[in-house]
Amino acid sequence: xxxxxxxxxxxxxxxxxxxxxxxxxxxxxxxxxxxxxxxxxxxxxxxxxxxxxxxxxxxxxxxxxxxxxxxxxxxxxxxxxxxxxxxxxxxxxxxxxxxxxxxxxxxxxxxxxxxxxxxxxxxxxxxxxxxxxxxxxxxxxxxxxxxxxxxxxxxxxxxxxxxxxxxxxxxxxxxxxxxxxxxxxxxxxxxxxxxxxxxx
Numbered sequence: 001x002x003x004x005x006x007x008x009x010x011x012x013x014x015x016x017x018x019x020x021x022x023x024x025x026x027x028x029x030x031x032x033x034x035x036x037x038x039x040x041x042x043x044x045x046x047x048x049x050x051x052x053x054x055x056x057x058x059x060x061x062x063x064x065x066x067x068x069x070x071x072x073x074x075x076x077x078x079x080x081x082x083x084x085x086x087x088x089x090x091x092x093x094x095x096x097x098x099x100x101x102x103x104x105x106x107x108x109x110x111x112x113x114x115x116x117x118x119x120x121x122x123x124x125x126x127x128x129x130x131x132x133x134x135x136x137x138x139x140x141x142x143x144x145x146x147x148x149x150x151x152x153x154x155x156x157x158x159x160x161x162x163x164x165x166x167x168x169x170x171x172x173x174x175x176x177x178x179x180x181x182x183x184x185x186x187x188x189x190x191x192x193x194x195x196x197x198x199x200x
Contacts, residue, residue, distance in 0.1 A: 013051050016041050017065060020058045025104060029059060029112050060123060063113045066106040067130050070097070078137045083144040086151070087194040090164060091187040094171050098183045101175035108176055131165075138164040 019041035023032040034055055038048050052058045073096040077089050084092065100107040117124040139161030145151045151160065171186055181189075 012043075012047070016043065016048055016051055017058070017062055020052075020062055021066075021109060024059075024062070024112060025108055029055075029116055034058075056120065056122070059113070059116060059120075060126065062109060063123065063126060066109045067113070067127075069106055070100065070110070071130065071134060074134060074137055078140060083141070083148070086141060086145045086164070087187075087190050089141050090167055090190055091183075093168055094186050094190075095183045097168060097172050098175065101172055105176075107172045111173070111176060135161060135165045138162070 016037065020032075020037045023036045023040050026032075027036070032055070034048065035045075037055075037058065038045050041048060052061065074093060077084065077092050077096070080089075083089075097107060099105065113123065113127060117127040139157050142151065142155070142160035142164060143157035145160070146153070146155050146157055167190070171181075174180060
């Protein structure tokens with residue numbers, strides 16, 4: 001029997017993840033069964049279970065993929081040289097997040113992951129690790145802003161980073177739950193807040 005290529009295996013795995021994502025976006029984690037994913041993928045039960053023995057395995061793999069995509073964007077923002085001013089960095093993060101808040105958006109899956117993490121210890125550990133790293137990136141941005149003089153001397157990067165981190169899920173939840181604001185409106189609000197904070 002000819003050996004199945006790694007590319008074929010990866011494509012089949014992605015086919016299953018795409019099917020799971022569609023099911024989870026439509027019905028949520030708990031109302032979706034493995035049979036639903038099998039039907040959506042158009043594969044045999046055995047083929048799906050060969051890659052993902054349980055729905056929890058599917059959820060974890062999808063969470064890693066979705067959050068990995070978002071983290072890659074934040075890594076690019078943090079790595080920009082010279083470092084971006086804080087309001088530009090957060091504004092760019094908002095623009096990055098906006099497309100992921102639509103009906104098929106990755107952040108809609110992320111919201112379900114947050115909820116599921118409250119009851120699944122393995123997923124909770126994963127989420128804790130990912131968001132700890134993301135928060136650390138915000139702290140690094142704050143530290144760079146203090147060093148440049150963009151923030152008052154003596155500002156605590158940990159404190160500022162915590163607030164910056166909170167701005168991003170807040171934006172995503174507003175977009176998902178009530179459809180607003182658009183990135184330009186949110187960015188204008190950020191600019192007003194930063195301008196006020198910069199006054200002596």
